[in-house]
Amino acid sequence: MTALTPVYWLIGIVFGTxxxxxxxxxxxxxxxxxxxxxxxxxxxxxxxxxxxxALTGALVIALAVIAGFGGVGQSPRDPPDTVRRAASTARxxxxxxxxxAIVPPVVAVGxxxxxxLQRDGAPLFDKQALAIIPLxxxxxxxxxxxxxxxxxxxxxxxxxxxGLLDALSWALVLPLVLAVLxxxxxxxxxxxxxxxxxxxxxxxxxxxACVVAYAVGMALFTIVMGNAFAAFPVMTAGVALPLLVGRxxxxxxxxxxxxxxxxxxxxxxxxxxxxxxxxxxxxxELRDQNAVIRMQVATALPLLALNVALMYFxxxx
Amino acid sequence: MNWWPLAGVALVVLGFALRFNPxxxxxxxxIATGLIAGIAPLELLALxxxxxxxxxxxLVLVLMLPVxxxxxxxxxxxxxxxxxxxxxxxxxxxxxxxxLGLRQITAAIGLHSIAGHAQTVRPLLAPMAEAAATRExxxxxxxxxxxxxxxxxxxxxxxxxxxxxxxxxxxAVLLMQAFLADNGIVIDPWRIALWGxxxxxxxxxxxxxxxxxxxxxxxxxxxxx
Numbered sequence: 001m002t003a004l005t006p007v008y009w010l011i012g013i014v015f016g017t018x019x020x021x022x023x024x025x026x027x028x029x030x031x032x033x034x035x036x037x038x039x040x041x042x043x044x045x046x047x048x049x050x051x052x053x054a055l056t057g058a059l060v061i062a063l064a065v066i067a068g069f070g071g072v073g074q075s076p077r078d079p080p081d082t083v084r085r086a087a088s089t090a091r092x093x094x095x096x097x098x099x100x101a102i103v104p105p106v107v108a109v110g111x112x113x114x115x116x117l118q119r120d121g122a123p124l125f126d127k128q129a130l131a132i133i134p135l136x137x138x139x140x141x142x143x144x145x146x147x148x149x150x151x152x153x154x155x156x157x158x159x160x161x162x163g164l165l166d167a168l169s170w171a172l173v174l175p176l177v178l179a180v181l182x183x184x185x186x187x188x189x190x191x192x193x194x195x196x197x198x199x200x201x202x203x204x205x206x207x208x209a210c211v212v213a214y215a216v217g218m219a220l221f222t223i224v225m226g227n228a229f230a231a232f233p234v235m236t237a238g239v240a241l242p243l244l245v246g247r248x249x250x251x252x253x254x255x256x257x258x259x260x261x262x263x264x265x266x267x268x269x270x271x272x273x274x275x276x277x278x279x280x281x282x283x284x285e286l287r288d289q290n291a292v293i294r295m296q297v298a299t300a301l302p303l304l305a306l307n308v309a310l311m312y313f314x315x316x317x
Numbered sequence: 318m319n320w321w322p323l324a325g326v327a328l329v330v331l332g333f334a335l336r337f338n339p340x341x342x343x344x345x346x347x348i349a350t351g352l353i354a355g356i357a358p359l360e361l362l363a364l365x366x367x368x369x370x371x372x373x374x375x376l377v378l379v380l381m382l383p384v385x386x387x388x389x390x391x392x393x394x395x396x397x398x399x400x401x402x403x404x405x406x407x408x409x410x411x412x413x414x415x416x417l418g419l420r421q422i423t424a425a426i427g428l429h430s431i432a433g434h435a436q437t438v439r440p441l442l443a444p445m446a447e448a449a450a451t452r453e454x455x456x457x458x459x460x461x462x463x464x465x466x467x468x469x470x471x472x473x474x475x476x477x478x479x480x481x482x483x484x485x486x487x488x489a490v491l492l493m494q495a496f497l498a499d500n501g502i503v504i505d506p507w508r509i510a511l512w513g514x515x516x517x518x519x520x521x522x523x524x525x526x527x528x529x530x531x532x533x534x535x536x537x538x539x540x541x542x
Contacts, residue, residue: 004374011379048370054359056366061344068341085392089399096396099384100440104423104431111428132374135430139380146387160386165379170340172376177340179372180365181329181347187364188322188354197323224326229489233496241500253508256493257482261516264478268471271333275375278339280434280470283378284443289339291467292474299475299524306519314512 001049003129007136012045018162022075030073037066038165041173064177067170074166088150099146103138110134164283171282171289175275178226185225194221195238202239207248208312214239215308218259219266226272228263235259250315258311265307268300269293325350378435385440397444402452409449409465410532413472414525416442420476421521425483432477434470443469454536461535468531472524479520482513 019038028034040063048056066072089096111134117124125133147154165172185191198221202213217239221231240259244250267273271290281292288294325346332342351361385393401407420432430436446469450457457465482489490513494506 007377007380008373011373011376014379014382044369045373045376048373051366051370053363053366053370055362056370057362057364058366060365060369061348061362064340064344068338068344070338081390084390085395088391089396092396094396094400096388096391096393097400097441100388100393100437103381103384103436104428107431107436108423108428111430128374131430132377135377135436136380138436139384142381142384143387146384150387150391152387152391154383156390157383157387160390161379161382162386164382164386170338172379174339174343175375176369176372177343177347179375180368181325181343181350183364183368184347184351184356184361185322185325187356188325188350189319190322190326190350193320193323194326224329229492232492236496237500241502252497252502253504254512256497257490257509257512258516260489260493261479261482261513264482267478268474271339272329274339276434276474279378280438280473281467283434283439284466284470286463286467288463291463292470295464295467295471296474299471299520299527302523303479303516303520306523307516310515310519314515 003125004132005049007132008045008048010136010140012042014158014161014165015039015042015045017158018042018165021159021162022073025075028073028075030071033066033071034073034075037063037072040066060177060180063173067173070170072169074169075162077163077166092149095149099142099149102145103135103142106138106141107134110137167285168279168282171274171278174278178272178274182225182227182230186230191221191225191230191234194224195234198235199238202243204243204247207244207250207316210239210243210248211312211315212308214244214255214259215262215304215311218263219269219304222263222266223270223272226267226270226274228260228267231263231266232256232260235263244315248316251317255311255315258307258314262304262307262311265300265304268296319354321353322350324353378433381435385435388440393440394444397441398448398451401445401448407445407449408453408532409446409536410529412442412446412449413469413528417472417476417521417524417528420473421480421517424477424480425517427484429477429481432473434473438470438473442473450532450536457536464531464535468528472528475520475524479513479517483510483517 015038019035019042022038023035025031040059044059111130114125115130143157198217203209217235218231221235222228225231236256240255244255245252271278277292278289281289328346328349329342423431443466446465450465490506490510493509497504
């Protein structure tokens with residue numbers, strides 16, 4: 001059990017109710033596999049801390065197989081109730097934004113409070129918990145305010161969330177299976193092999209070529225791994241420290257800072273960064289799963305070119 | 318050097334290029350890479366299970382869905398239209414550029430999870446951007462609408478990515494500092510965070526220009542045939 005376990009229970013409850021609804025949705029032709037998908041997710045979130053890892057692994061593969069072969073269907077959605085919508089906009093006006101708009105300030109206050117908590121001089125919560133717990137709490141505050149203001153029950157809110165879960169479908173688990181892939185890649189030495197390849201391709205005599213190799217290498221590696229944090233140690237140990245710092249005398253602080261941000265340009269370009277690029281496309285119910293990436297290309301590429309120039313002029317100052 | 322693990326990368330690239338379902342591509346590549354690298358099957362299962370269990374925080378956005386669903390059922394999108402309709406100064410460009418700036422600044426002081434695709438983009442930013450575009454240019458073509466929503470999500474990403482690295486206590490800066498320390502280079506995190514600023518300014522300028530250009534090029538001519 002960790003500080004985040006109660007958050008996982010709450011998420012598990014949402015999945016559990018989605019499974020329950022899917023199991024009784026007669027109009028969904030994929031009823032059985034859809035219910036199995038949400039049930040597996042519910043189990044993994046409710047009991048994940050106690051299951052043996054090998055069993056969890058088997059369940060994850062089952063989950064991925066159901067999702068990957070199109071087993072997650074949608075239950076039919078009720079048409080929007082325009083009368084209800086008009087009535088509540090007339091009654092509440094801009095107050096209707098309150099339950100959503102209250103989330104950012106509650107997260108901010110929660111973050112500032114929790115980051116002050118200490119036990120024996122050490123912070124009580126780690127960085128990850130500090131990002132997650134306030135957000136989970138703020139979502140509950142938003143829900144409570146919304147239910148009270150709209151005179152609705154949390155049960156209705158859960159039912160409404162199922163429509164959004166249906167829209168997300170397999171995209172919801174993609175960030176998680178990518179985290180799995182990242183772990184397997186790390187254990188298998190994929191990073192070392194890629195670094196070796198990049199190392200072979202660079203003419204080490206030219207400082208500019210090394211700058212290009214580091215910045216573009218960070219972006220490319222991030223595109224492959226979906227995560228600049230995975231690319232950073234490999235590219236920095238392989239290219240930046242031996243060649244740019246060791247051989248050409250670059251200043252290390254600015255070098256790694258701009259190197260990491262070059263990796264972020266890669267994050268904007270890859271479906272492997274699913275929680276930033278694929279999940280929002282599903283959440284906004286776009287037809288093209290790569291629509292967000294397409295909009296980011298023309299920002300990411302000029303920015304990467306600019307990073308190369310900035311790096312060249314800053315690190316050798 | 319063992320090159321075989323790269324087969325897993327090739328599998329991912331191929332799978333995405335052939336447009337197989339991404340979840341299927343990724344899990345297949347994971348299993349294949351692990352087996353090729355000589356990890357025992359049971360150990361591989363445990364590795365998959367452990368990394369999944371640790372990664373569950375990625376789905377915290379699920380907790381926002383009941384609020385968002387409840388509000389949309391009660392006319393959140395309609396209210397966004399009414400609200401933006403009354404604010405004559407609120408153009409699509411101004412709205413998105415303002416959001417970009419706020420997202421960068423709040424991320425730069427360490428508040429990265431106050432906004433996001435489930436928290437702010439779906440319930441607030443996307444409907445408001447759409448309402449502003451509709452008020453300015455009339456009903457949008459489906460492709461234009463889709464691009465505008467994608468641009469809203471992209472604006473959140475750009476703001477987050479190129480703001481958070483300025484915050485010296487952000488994990489990326491600490492990761493860089495720890496990595497350098499492992500390699501015998503001791504450096505103050507401020508000296509790393511500071512050099513994130515030029516790129517952050519450039520990211521704001523480039524993306525703000527793209528938003529303005531999108532409003533000028535994509536929204537105008539198509540909405541007025």
